Structures are given as C-alpha cells and as structure tokens.
Amino acid sequence: MxxxxxxxxxxxxxxxxxxxxxxxxxxxxxxxxxxxxxxxMHVPSNKEDEGMGLCAGAWMGGKRPCIIMQNTxxxxxxxxxxxxxxxxxxxxxxxxxxxxxxxxxVACQVEMAVHxxxxxxxxxxxxxxxxxxxxxxxxDTILNHTFMSRKPTAILTDSNFWGGY
Amino acid sequence: MIRSDILKELxxxxxxxxxxxxxxxxxxxxxxxxxxxxxxYMLGTMGLASSIGLGLALNQKAKVLTIDGDGSILxxxxxxxxxxxxxxxxxxxxxxxxxxxxSTGDQPTxxxxxxxxxxxxxxxxxxxxxxxxxxxxxxxVTEALKGDKMTxxxxxxxxxxxxxxxxxxxxxVIKHRFMEEVKRRNA
Ligand SMILES: [Mg+2]
Numbered sequence: 297m298x299x300x301x302x303x304x305x306x307x308x309x310x311x312x313x314x315x316x317x318x319x320x321x322x323x324x325x326x327x328x329x330x331x332x333x334x335x336x337m338h339v340p341s342n343k344e345d346e347g348m349g350l351c352a353g354a355w356m357g358g359k360r361p362c363i364i365m366q367n368t369x370x371x372x373x374x375x376x377x378x379x380x381x382x383x384x385x386x387x388x389x390x391x392x393x394x395x396x397x398x399x400x401x402v403a404c405q406v407e408m409a410v411h412x413x414x415x416x417x418x419x420x421x422x423x424x425x426x427x428x429x430x431x432x433x434x435x436d437t438i439l440n441h442t443f444m445s446r447k448p449t450a451i452l453t454d455s456n457f458w459g460g461y
Numbered sequence: 462m463i464r465s466d467i468l469k470e471l472x473x474x475x476x477x478x479x480x481x482x483x484x485x486x487x488x489x490x491x492x493x494x495x496x497x498x499x500x501x502y503m504l505g506t507m508g509l510a511s512s513i514g515l516g517l518a519l520n521q522k523a524k525v526l527t528i529d530g531d532g533s534i535l536x537x538x539x540x541x542x543x544x545x546x547x548x549x550x551x552x553x554x555x556x557x558x559x560x561x562x563x564s565t566g567d568q569p570t571x572x573x574x575x576x577x578x579x580x581x582x583x584x585x586x587x588x589x590x591x592x593x594x595x596x597x598x599x600x601x602v603t604e605a606l607k608g609d610k611m612t613x614x615x616x617x618x619x620x621x622x623x624x625x626x627x628x629x630x631x632x633x634v635i636k637h638r639f640m641e642e643v644k645r646r647n648a
Pocket of ligand 1: 530558559560562563
C-alpha cells in the first residue's frame with residue numbers, strides 16, 4: 297500500500313472525519329485519498345489560517361479534524377495557533393509537507409525550512425519528523441496523542457519520506 | 462443605527478441559537494447584552510468567525526449564526542469562495558457592515574468605500590446573498606433562521622461604538638459550555 301493510502305487509512309481508523317487542505321505536490325496523493333474517502337468530509341481552504349478556523353468549528357461540532365498543508369504555512373498561522381487552537385485548548389493534527397530539506401530543488405523552500413522546527417518549538421508544539429517511509433507507522437499513535445492532549449501537533453514529512461522528488 | 466443597536470434588537474431572536482461571534486466589540490457587546498452558553502465568543506484571531514461557523518455548520522445539524530464584520534471578512538476574504546462551494550443550509554452569515562474597523566477605533570474599511578461585500582459574495586458564488594438596512598436586519602435574520610437555505614446577510618449600518626467591559630471568561634470555558642450546547646441540540 298502506498299504511503300498516501302496508509303496515511304488516509306490511519307485518519308479513517310482514528311475517526312478523523314473532517315479534513316481541510318492547502319495543496320503541496322508531495323501531499324497530492326493524500327489529498328486525493330481524502331477527497332475520495334466516504335468517511336471523510338474534505339473542504340479545501342484558500343489559506344491555512346482559514347483552514348484552522350474550519351477545523352475549530354468541526355471540532356466543536358463533534359468531529360475530529362485534521363489540516364494538511366506545507367511547512368511554509370507555519371509562517372502564516374502562528375497567530376491562529378496561539379490565539380485559537382491553543383488558547384481554547386483544541387486538538388489539531390497538522391500533516392505537513394516539509395519542503396526545503398535534503399533533495400530540495402527550489403532554493404527558496406529552504407528559507408522557511410530553516411525556521412520550521414524553531415517556530416514549532418517556540419510554540420511548544422510537539423513535532424514528529426517523518427524521514428523514512430516506515431515512520432508512517434507512528435501516525436496512529438500521534439493522532440491518538442493529539443486528541444488526548446487537546447493540543448496541536450505537527451507531523452513534518454520530508455522528501456526522503458515521500459521517496460524523493 | 463450602529464452595531465450595538467442591531468445586536469440589542471437581535472438578542473430576543475438569537476438567544477436560543479448557536480452563535481459564533483466576531484472578535485472584539487461584537488463579542489463584548491453580545492456578552493454584555495445576553496451572555497449564553499450557546500454563544501461562542503472569539504477572543505483572538507481576527508477574521509475567522511465565518512470559517513469557524515461554516516466548520517461547525519457542516520459538521521452537526523443545528524442552525525449556526527455567525528455574526529461577523531466587514532473588516533473581519535476583508536481580513537479573511539478567502540472564506541467566501543469556501544462558503545459558496547461548501548454550502549451548509551444550517552448556516553447563516555450575518556455581516557454587520559459599518560464600513561469601519563470598529564474595535565480598533567473606527568478606521569475606514571474598503572467596504573465603506575468602493576468595495577461591495579454583497580457583490581463580492583455573489584461573485585464568489587454564494588447563492589443566497591441579501592443586503593439590507595440596519596433597520597431591516599432583525600426581520601431578515603429572523604426569516605433566514607426560519608428557512609432552510611444557507612444565507613449571507615450584509616447589514617449596512619453606521620459606524621460607532623458603545624462602552625463595553627472585556628470578556629473575563631476563560632477561553633476553554635467558553636468552548637466547553639458551547640460544545641455542551643452543540644451536543645444537547647444534536648442529541
Ligand atoms: Mg466594521
């Protein structure tokens with residue numbers, strides 16, 4: 297089974313029923329899977345902070361949410377993470393494509409990559425870095441942990457994890 | 462009429478509804494006029510009231526009213542295409558359009574100049590957009606709440622603020638009691 301399918305399966309297994317996405321090439325397979333899944337409502341958003349608002353509403357509506365986005369979004373969403381997700385104590389797993397790591401071909405992506413972990417660390421967001429394909433086996437535990445803790449968590453998935461560019 | 466006049470008239474109509482209220486003075490005014498567990502007050506994060514309201518409406522059955530502002534919609538303009546393309550017939554978005562950023566000292570917004578949020582919402586694909594005067598707002602909201610169609614209401618009013626205390630409820634308390642109300646309505 298492809299990594300993308302394993303991720304979608306894990307979302308469904310953990311009763312994640314609402315997913316919002318802002319696309320990235322690496323995440324295309326997951327986004328397709330989410331769209332195709334009869335167990336998940338998929339609402340694409342135009343910007344990641346908007347997506348986090350949708351997720352907050354979904355959570356209060358009784359559904360487990362997830363946001364899928366690029367690491368550049370961390371720069372866009374700091375205020376929302378602090379004053380909505382964290383301040384109101386809401387869970388939010390963030391499945392993030394970690395652009396700008398080894399194998400990257402677009403130099404500008406590195407500019408946010410060098411800040412990504414530092415920003416997540418500054419926000420006290422528990423962060424899991426998927427570097428090898430087998431790391432996908434941690435998805436279930438991370439999702440479970442996120443909904444238990446009522447906090448945002450970050451899963452950074454780099455190019456090596458996805459099998460290179 | 463200014464926003465607080467509209468809210469005062471609106472209270473009897475919305476007191477029993479799930480309300481997601483915009484950051485700043487709108488939330489503070491609603492909290493002062495009629496604090497209810499069915500009100501979700503935004504204490505931070507400008508712009509996201511409509512997104513939270515849509516996310517909530519799409520994921521449970523009860524009616525949801527978001528009380529938003531023109532400045533806040535302009536901050537998160539991407540929300541309108543998302544609303545248009547993911548309609549929830551239990552969702553009503555009330556944009557109180559006073560042409561200014563009320564909570565920060567009434568600086569003018571573009572919605573009070575050349576930009577029509579009604580036209581923007583329609584251009585984004587929202588099917589049921591109603592522009593009304595401040596005076597007609599309560600009747601328009603009442604009608605929308607009775608119906609079963611997602612509705613965007615743009616209420617044109619004057620800018621201006623009244624003195625209101627800040628909300629001292631803890632954010633997780635606001636969330637918790639609101640979620641209990643959501644559960645009760647969906648039981
Ligand atoms: Mg305004």
